[in-house]
Amino acid sequence: MSKFLSQRLLSLAPYVPGEQPQDKKYIKLNTNENPYPPCKGAFEIMNDTEAANLKLYSDPECKLLTKAASNHFGIKPENIIFGNGSDEILAFAFTAFCDKDTGAAFPNISYGFYKVFAELNCLDYTEIPLNEDFTINPENYYNAGKTIFIANPNAPTGIMLSVSDIENILKNNPDNVVVIDEAYVDFGGESCVPLINKYENLLVVQTFSKSRSLAGARLGFGIGCKELIDDLQRVRNSNNPYNINRLTQAMGAASITDFDYFKECTNKIISTRTYLTDELQKRNFAVLSSKTNFVFAKSSKTKGEDLYLKLKEKGILVRYFNKTIINDYLRITVGTDEEIKSLISAIDEIEV
Amino acid sequence: MSKFLSQRLLSLAPYVPGEQPQDKKYIKLNTNENPYPPCKGAFEIMNDTEAANLKLYSDPECKLLTKAASNHFGIKPENIIFGNGSDEILAFAFTAFCDKDTGAAFPNISYGFYKVFAELNCLDYTEIPLNEDFTINPENYYNAGKTIFIANPNAPTGIMLSVSDIENILKNNPDNVVVIDEAYVDFGGESCVPLINKYENLLVVQTFSKSRSLAGARLGFGIGCKELIDDLQRVRNSNNPYNINRLTQAMGAASITDFDYFKECTNKIISTRTYLTDELQKRNFAVLSSKTNFVFAKSSKTKGEDLYLKLKEKGILVRYFNKTIINDYLRITVGTDEEIKSLISAIDEIEV
Numbered sequence: 100m101s102k103f104l105s106q107r108l109l110s111l112a113p114y115v116p117g118e119q120p121q122d123k124k125y126i127k128l129n130t131n132e133n134p135y136p137p138c139k140g141a142f143e144i145m146n147d148t149e150a151a152n153l154k155l156y157s158d159p160e161c162k163l164l165t166k167a168a169s170n171h172f173g174i175k176p177e178n179i180i181f182g183n184g185s186d187e188i189l190a191f192a193f194t195a196f197c198d199k200d201t202g203a204a205f206p207n208i209s210y211g212f213y214k215v216f217a218e219l220n221c222l223d224y225t226e227i228p229l230n231e232d233f234t235i236n237p238e239n240y241y242n243a244g245k246t247i248f249i250a251n252p253n254a255p256t257g258i259m260l261s262v263s264d265i266e267n268i269l270k271n272n273p274d275n276v277v278v279i280d281e282a283y284v285d286f287g288g289e290s291c292v293p294l295i296n297k298y299e300n301l302l303v304v305q306t307f308s309k310s311r312s313l314a315g316a317r318l319g320f321g322i323g324c325k326e327l328i329d330d331l332q333r334v335r336n337s338n339n340p341y342n343i344n345r346l347t348q349a350m351g352a353a354s355i356t357d358f359d360y361f362k363e364c365t366n367k368i369i370s371t372r373t374y375l376t377d378e379l380q381k382r383n384f385a386v387l388s389s390k391t392n393f394v395f396a397k398s399s400k401t402k403g404e405d406l407y408l409k410l411k412e413k414g415i416l417v418r419y420f421n422k423t424i425i426n427d428y429l430r431i432t433v434g435t436d437e438e439i440k441s442l443i444s445a446i447d448e449i450e451v
Numbered sequence: 452m453s454k455f456l457s458q459r460l461l462s463l464a465p466y467v468p469g470e471q472p473q474d475k476k477y478i479k480l481n482t483n484e485n486p487y488p489p490c491k492g493a494f495e496i497m498n499d500t501e502a503a504n505l506k507l508y509s510d511p512e513c514k515l516l517t518k519a520a521s522n523h524f525g526i527k528p529e530n531i532i533f534g535n536g537s538d539e540i541l542a543f544a545f546t547a548f549c550d551k552d553t554g555a556a557f558p559n560i561s562y563g564f565y566k567v568f569a570e571l572n573c574l575d576y577t578e579i580p581l582n583e584d585f586t587i588n589p590e591n592y593y594n595a596g597k598t599i600f601i602a603n604p605n606a607p608t609g610i611m612l613s614v615s616d617i618e619n620i621l622k623n624n625p626d627n628v629v630v631i632d633e634a635y636v637d638f639g640g641e642s643c644v645p646l647i648n649k650y651e652n653l654l655v656v657q658t659f660s661k662s663r664s665l666a667g668a669r670l671g672f673g674i675g676c677k678e679l680i681d682d683l684q685r686v687r688n689s690n691n692p693y694n695i696n697r698l699t700q701a702m703g704a705a706s707i708t709d710f711d712y713f714k715e716c717t718n719k720i721i722s723t724r725t726y727l728t729d730e731l732q733k734r735n736f737a738v739l740s741s742k743t744n745f746v747f748a749k750s751s752k753t754k755g756e757d758l759y760l761k762l763k764e765k766g767i768l769v770r771y772f773n774k775t776i777i778n779d780y781l782r783i784t785v786g787t788d789e790e791i792k793s794l795i796s797a798i799d800e801i802e803v
Contacts, residue, residue, distance in 0.1 A: 100678060100681055100682060100685075101628075101651065101676070101678035101679050101681070101682050102626075102651075102678075103547075103548050103598075103626075103627065103628045103652065103679065103682070104547055104548070104682040104685075105546075105547060105548065105549065105550040105553065106550070106552075107550055108546075108547065108682075108685065108686070111685060111689055113685055113688030113689045113692070114688060114689065114692060116508075116511050116692050116693070119508075119510065119511075127507075130508055132506055132507050132508060133506050134506070135506065136502070136503040136505075136506055137502065137503070137505050137506060141502055141505065142499055142502045142503075144502075145497040145498060145499070145501065145502045146497060147494055147497070149497065150488070150489065150493055150494045150496075150497045151488040151489070151494075152667060153488075153489050153493065153664065153665050153666070153667040153668045153702070154484055154485050154486070154487065154488055154489060154664040154665070154666060154667065155479075155484050155666055155667050156468075156471075156482055156484060156660070156666045156667060157666075157667045157669070158471065159468050159471075183535050183691060183694060184691060184693055184694075186690075186691045186693070187691055190690055190691065194457075194460075194571075195455075195456055195457060195460065196455050196456070196457065197457065198457040198458070198459055200458075201457065215689045216689070216690075218689070219546075219686070219689040219690065246455075274454075274455075275455070276453075276455045299453065299454075300455065308508070312505065312506040313505050313506070314505070314506060314507055314508045314509075314693075315504060315505040315506065315507050315508060315509045315696055315697035315698075316505045316696050316697070316698070317509070317693060317694070317695075317696040324453070326452060326453035326454075327453050327455065329452055329453070330452060330453050330455070330456040330460075333452075333456075333460065333463060333465055334460070334571070336465030336466060337463055337465045337466065337567045337568070337570070337571040338538075338542055338568075338571065339535060339536060339538045339539055339542065340465070340466060340468050341468070341536055341538070341666075341669060342535060342536075342669070343669075344667055344668050344669040344696065344699060345667035345668070346667075346668070346698055347696060350505070
């Protein structure tokens with residue numbers, strides 16, 4: 100730390116991404132990546148013309164990508180904004196809709212970045228406890244008096260609130276924005292996108308990192324009424340108007356247009372998730388009901404940290420959170436059938 | 452604007468990027484892009500393996516890129532941080548080193564984004580006037596009591612301060628960070644990078660968008676002492692730790708390793724710049740002495756806006772700034788020899 104760092108950032112505890120050890124080849128089930136490659140169109144974009152055109156700035160309006168996405172979602176171009184990953188859209192939302200008067204509220208067990216953003220922005224924030232069964236009680240969010248951030252399905256639990264529960268939260272917060280972070284919604288969840296014209300306070304955030312196999316390309320987006328999106332565009336244009344690179348814009352458009360491949364991959368993952376859940380339950384694991392590309396599960400025999408370490412020793416990475424309430428659970432990304440079979444075998448070897 | 456937008460952002464005037472009209476094919480001399488394609492290595496990265504790997508997150512530590520850049524600059528890995536364009540590094544610096552007590556100071560004629568960042572962060576900021584000949588008077592920055600941002604060479608003037616002038620500014624601001632934005636330094640300027648171990652308050656910012664023909668890939672970086680870089684990493688990790696996508700990391704490493712191609716392109720641009728300057732001077736234009744890939748020039752016959760519009764009509768885009776002091780000047784990107792010959796012919800047709 101330098102002596103020049105702003106005092107307000109002294110106590111900041113940055114987000115810790117999932118580990119990426121390089122000592123050997125692991126089966127990576129720890130960062131919720133998609134085991135399948137991006138759509139064919141993304142491969143076709145990897146050509147000499149596109150490489151040569153990298154000398155030119157990307158389109159700050161993301162016109163082709165916006166057109167593809169607005170067609171797909173049945174919305175107007177003015178209802179969508181793109182970010183360098185959905186994290187950037189979340190960052191824009193914290194900047195636009197929170198300040199010293201309007202803090203933030205989010206579940207105490209959720210995507211770890213909400214708290215980091217709240218601290219970076221020096222906000223008054225509330226972490227609202229989950230129920231004992233890890234579900235969210237919608238009523239706890241009524242009249243929060245703060246900007247609300249809810250991951251739906253939630254992470255790392257995988258549990259989904261119904262759209263009608265979200266509607267009740269929206270109705271009971273008419274003076275505050277409610278951000279619904281749907282990073283994992285494509286794995287069997289129901290999206291709130293159709294509600295954007297009904298609720299002026301609804302911002303839906305999604306990503307290309309999970310269901311669309313483009314984590315490495317960095318692309319996320321926000322969908323909401325025109326006025327909310329205008330606010331986010333104002334922040335984007337005051338921050339980094341060329342935030343999405345040329346190749347990512349083209350690949351995003353290709354991905355969103357290839358609905359068949361998207362459904363094929365997400366269906367395969369849903370099917371593998373069912374298999375993984377069944378196999379874990381057969382072994383007396385407590386497994387939360389997941390609508391995501393991961394399961395959150397607790398062994399009846401092995402402590403969370405022990406199981407995480409033993410799996411790592413066997414070349415399988417899963418995510419362990421050193422946090423009370425959830426420290427006996429592991430978050431396991433749904434990989435290919437083969438990867439999940441290796442995981443189950445490894446568990447059987449550990450828990451003989 | 453929604454009713455939810457934070458009051459503090461109501462008066463924000465976002466940055467306006469150079470126009471990108473789509474009505475016909477233009478000779479684009481308006482956004483300081485490089486007319487030559489990226490290095491050969493960037494083309495080689497456009498392959499199926501890299502496309503398939505986009506399903507995985509990029510390396511948040513940018514290890515390969517950091518290694519290539521630290522070798523090139525003769526610095527340690529801990530002395531460099533990468534951003535989604537140099538704009539993001541500037542944004543991180545405003546966040547880390549400015550607050551309600553420490554404002555920002557920058558030239559009144561400079562990169563337009565400094566003012567936007569200052570307003571976004573609600574800072575107390577000072578715009579320090581240039582001399583009448585558009586040079587910067589270093590003494591005006593002594594003991595500024597604020598974080599200083601200087602583009603060197605400056606934009607849109609193209610004029611460079613000497614390294615000893617910068618050293619004097621550094622020495623006379625021991626309690627504040629001095630950010631030297633070297634976006635254009637590779638076109639004949641002298642970099643301050645060798646000073647980073649001498650001055651703990653020096654942050655140098657550079658970009659791959661100009662000299663390395665990767666504007667569309669979005670990559671910039673900051674170089675400074677370990678403590679300053681740690682501060683910026685803290686902000687990055689609290690904001691967007693996966694900020695650089697996989698392909699951009701690989702292409703950046705390829706570009707920085709291919710020194711011969713880099714020199715070939717920058718030398719060609721310097722030579723074309725000399726030609727452009729000579730031709731404009733022969734036509735009685737006032738041309739500022741440029742160390743960049745653009746020239747800032749004023750016709751003795753035609754008003755700035757008129758010339759800009761007449762060139763646009765002829766299919767040539769240059770940058771016009773509707774701002775007193777500089778509104779009779781045009782910023783002209785140094786394109787290929789052929790493009791610049793077309794520009795000169797067009798001027799001859801306009802100013803018969």
